[in-house]
Amino acid sequence: MQENAIELRNITKRFGNVVANNNISLSVKKGEILSLLGENGSGKTTLMNMISGIYFPDEGHIYIDGKEVVISSPKDSFKYGIGMIHQHFKLVDLFTATENIVLGLKEKGRFDIKIAKGNVKEISAKYGFALDPNKKIYEMSVSEKQTVEIIKVLYRGAEILILDEPTAVLTPQETKKLFKVLKRMREDGKAIIIITHKLHEVMAISDRVAVLRKGECIGVVNTAETNEAELTEMMVGKKIELNIQRSEVVNPVDRLVVENVNYYDKEGIKILDDISFTARSGEILGIAGIAGSGQRELLESIAGLISVSSGSIKYNDPVTNETEDLCSKNPVQIRDLGVRLSFVPEDRLGMGLVANMDIVDNMMLRSYNQGKTAFVERKEPRDLAERIIKQLEVVTPSATTPVRQLSGGNVQKVLVGREIASSPTVLMAAYPVRGLDINSSYLIYNLLTKQKDSGVAVVFVGEDLDVLLELCDRIMVIAGGRVSGIVDARTATKEEVGFLMTKTDGGLTNE
Amino acid sequence: MSNKSGRKHEPLIHITKRASMVWYKAWIVRAVAIVAALLVSAVVITLLTKDNPVEVYAAMFKGSFGTERKVWVMLKELVVLLCVSLAVTPAFKMRFWNIGAEGQVLMGALGAAACMFYIDDKIPNVALIAVMLVVSILLGMIWGMIPAFFKAIWNTNETLFTLMMNYVAMQLISFFIMIWVPNGSSVMGTINSATESGWLPSLFGQKYLFSILIVAVTTVALFIYLKYSKQGYEISVVGESENTARYVGINVKKVIIRTMAISGGICGLAGFLLVSGINHTVSPNLAGGVGFTAIMVSWLAKFNPIVMILTSFLIVFLQIGAGEIATTFRLNESVADIVTGIILFFIIGCEFFVQYKINFRSKHKEEGHA
Incomplete structure (x- = not known):
């Protein structure tokens, strides 16, 4: 011995x-x-x-x-x-x-x-x-x-x-x-x-x-x-019941079609490996995976922040019924196409919001460029800020408080509130409840479900498997930049998803 | 593992960041700082020179406000410093460390001087001044945009780049003076002293009033630009977080180059004022370090152009006052510099107490018991 x-x-x-x-x-x-x-x-x-x-x-x-x-x-x-x-x-x-x-x-x-x-x-x-x-x-x-x-x-x-x-x-x-x-x-x-x-x-x-x-x-x-x-x-571990209200999917339509997307980072490391999936309207698509498996890059490439090496990202417009190609377009070009895409990034204060600006100025991040004059219009953002503070019960001294002084949960409410306010057709949220207490987390789950019920295609990147299994309709599992499986969240087990998360070898498992 | 208990001791002094301070409290802190600075300086003056500190302060005050002429001279100094401070503000707000204001001012001055020298009275004075203004601003812009372009495309270090551009500008001026001055002297006399063409005219008999008005308008314009324009908003976003700028689709490269064009352009304007409105000549030392002092002025005002009127006044007041007491009391210049240093130290240092709160251990515990 x-x-x-x-x-x-x-x-x-x-x-x-x-x-x-x-x-x-x-x-x-x-x-x-x-x-x-x-x-x-x-x-x-x-x-x-x-x-x-x-x-x-x-x-x-x-x-x-x-x-x-x-x-x-x-x-x-x-x-x-x-x-x-x-x-x-x-x-x-x-x-x-x-x-x-x-x-x-x-x-x-x-x-x-x-x-x-x-x-x-x-x-x-x-x-x-x-x-x-x-x-x-x-x-x-x-x-x-x-x-x-x-x-x-x-x-x-x-x-x-x-x-x-x-x-x-x-x-x-x-x-x-x-x-x-x-x-x-x-x-x-x-x-x-x-x-x-x-x-x-x-x-x-x-x-x-x-x-x-x-x-x-x-x-x-x-x-x-x-x-x-x-x-x-x-x-x-064993599954824990959370009692998140999950509604049935009504008339799903393919909204976002991602096909064979590959992405290499600056060092030449393959981050996204042949990713294909479809996000449908009126449905929450969960993305599960060990942190750093390519979730961030996937969302950023859809939002136009990084350009993929190959593959296609297509968006079906619900109004015109036209199909737009989002590949290699920046966020402004995507918006100009009439694509109503909202994105709650993982890094709230470093990307989604400006920490030193007040709530009002953060509200206009997306919309400041509207209007024909050279000057910004603060009236609408101010109304929006007041509305979000009231509806989402944001705890803040005033709408002119810098967001860095708010607690994590309130920061997230401000960010999610703004992204939902633009009435999106696709809503992507990366770890939206990370660091939030139970009540704030449920508030966010309910907001996402509400968006789903109003016909939005919701993409939810999460880390807690219990939440993913109760909140989402389908779960796509990513392991090492590859899709290791897409499962039905209503029938899948925790072990099944956990197994897919660690599965980096072998062929794809289809649902 | 009892030897580890020492780690858990609360430190004697514990500094925490304040959420925010009510504005009047902040001003009380600043007022106390100025009073404290005056008291400490008084002690130092008495100890070093045995002069009456009250008289010394009076002389300092007279330096700026003693006679009408002194007031105008003070205002002249003020607008030059204010103009360059305004110029560096958009760049600093964008977290682009433009320490090349000096060179951008010199290029503006060079442009104005060249127009005066070559065009002289070939065109009407109004037209000449207009041409000079445009050329000065353009040259300042170019000088600001070169480092911005390299920063935007290849992410070069703007601090080094802008600093080195200062020396290039100085050498260019020396070069042109050698060409312009016939006898090979390195000093340029007053340009067009006979025709006065290219000189900003006096307004109501005041030589500097025109320059003062131009800077006043620039101050208000920049305030509005930074606070209410879309471009000003973009500058803030890029400065706070490039990632956020990318996220909302702001073209970061474009904003960097555009903002440095503005920064350099206003520097060019300051160069124009120095040549056309004030000195009517040019030299490599024309800017005299104002490009660096301006950085302090801008930061002290927290990048607010209106507050900058106050902070640049403070600096100019101290500089002139220091010179005045040096001559009045026949003191070594150093004593005046010491006084200036003490006052600035207190004023800048008091911002720490506005931003942070100091908690003492013993006090903390008593509060806990109560």
Whole structure:
């Protein structure tokens, strides 16, 4: 029996009233790979941040090699041989791999880059990395950068490695290579914790799996003794009844037809992979998926904020019955076509609203350019602001209060209120209830349902599966930029959706 | 893990941002700051020079208001600073750090001087002044639009770019002075001193009144432009969040270039006033750092053109007053600068107390018990 490299006992961490980690106990042995599995907000990152010294636990104990330790800073964590590889790399672009690896090391004596290079080569050879120590970071691919990050922690003598979603940015071939390296590290006696959402990777690489849900550790199982279905159930939990009023769909008409949309970001990474779907009038189409699976890019490409690499986005006008092509058009051109498209973006104060402007000025964001004079008309926006404050019960000192002074729920009411006020035919909302209390959330659900009843095609990007299943009519699941399935929200189960969310391999599943 | 209890201690001083302060309270804070500044300066003056601080302050006041002539000189200084402050405001409101006002002013001045030099009395004076005005504004615009264009297309750093454009403008002026002045001197005398062509005429016998009126009109126009026009609204949105601007379909590149054209254009106007209305000559030091002081004026007024009349008056008043006490009391210029520094420090520093609230630990606890 191997000994524990690291053991956590009864760790609890609270942020205000929110319990991010509740009484979690875990251990990783030397020469073992443990997968940490859980939905967004289940507390994985918080837990790992406590091991790497970014947060300090409110309660509980941490043991390294059987001895209790206090980790109160990243420096302590490094001292105990813990190395974390973050999802977002922290490298200096203009430096070479070796320079980045040794950066920040405080060794005694004169520093010799040649010796450092030799050490880097030695580590590369030992674990089978393919890395040129003289290559500059800006010339590297994403996977090479990740290699630099891993060697960086190994160079510092890390015995316990934590990898935060390491495969999210990798191609399948690169993932395979990474796993090979991880296995060699395991043979070398390193303890490895890997955070991931992808079930097939969990099955492929790990010895044991720990599942977190809503800040609690649901269970730790041996990978050999479990299967994907069991893990999914542990991850999403049993269904909770929410009692959201859901009306029946009346006369659905295809309003928005998206076909084979592909999108690559600036780094050339494929974010949207051959996405096709239809949003119908009088229906709420839910979009489910792990955060960052391409939801934001999908909505932004429909709204005209980014232009897709290929594919088509068509809009059927209910008045003229004409079909308009929205591809490669900016928001103004889309509006000029007579397309009444409203969009509640994820980043409310950074995109949907201007934080330092008052409610009135925020009301005219969409409409300020109407009218023939060179001057803005504030009367209508003021009336609209007053109307929204009254109808949606926005708590604010006045309509001329800057929106940054409002609470999260009230900010969202202002934004949703404005977007609905333009009587849209398509309403897209990304995480509209994130950070909102129960009452505000239900108010938003009811507003969306009301829009649906009046014939609007509503697209709702959500993260809470219970909400998606009760609010929506159909749910499209995105995994890794691909549509992994479209299901009927009235009959689908939570496990089914959860399974699709983590399904990044294989063919498409049609409803 | 008892050794961690220290982390939970509340710090002695705890600073929080205020939601907002009632306007009259804010003005009380500012008034207190000015009084405090005067008291501290008084102590410093007494300690350093043994002069009576009250007399020193009186002299300072006389510097700007002593005689009718002094008032006009003060107003002249005021409108130049105000005009350039107005110019940088749209750019700063858009979060475009235009520190090239100096160069844009110089280009405007160069344009005006060139017209005066080459055209002289070949066309009627009114026509000449009109041509000069247009050329000055155009040159200022171009000088402002070059960095804006690079920023919009290639996202270059506008701070460095506009700064370097200042030096180019200075060198251009030196170059033209060498061409224009026959004996190779690097100083340009008064242009058209005989014909006075291209000089802004006196109004009601006052040499500077024309310039003052032009700046007054510009102030009101810019206030309206920023607050009530669609373009002004676009500037605010782009300045606050480019993402929001994209979201509502504002063409960010266009707004950047257009706004810098306005900013540079008003700078060009200031250059025109300096040459045509005030100095009737041109030199590389014509702007004399006003492009940088203007940034402070604009920020102090929180980008409100009307308030800028006040803030630019404050700066000009302090500058003239400092010069006055230096000569009256035969003090070293530095003493005057120290006084100016103290007053500015208090005035700018008091904004901190308007924006933030300071909570002390002990007081906090007592409140908790009560």
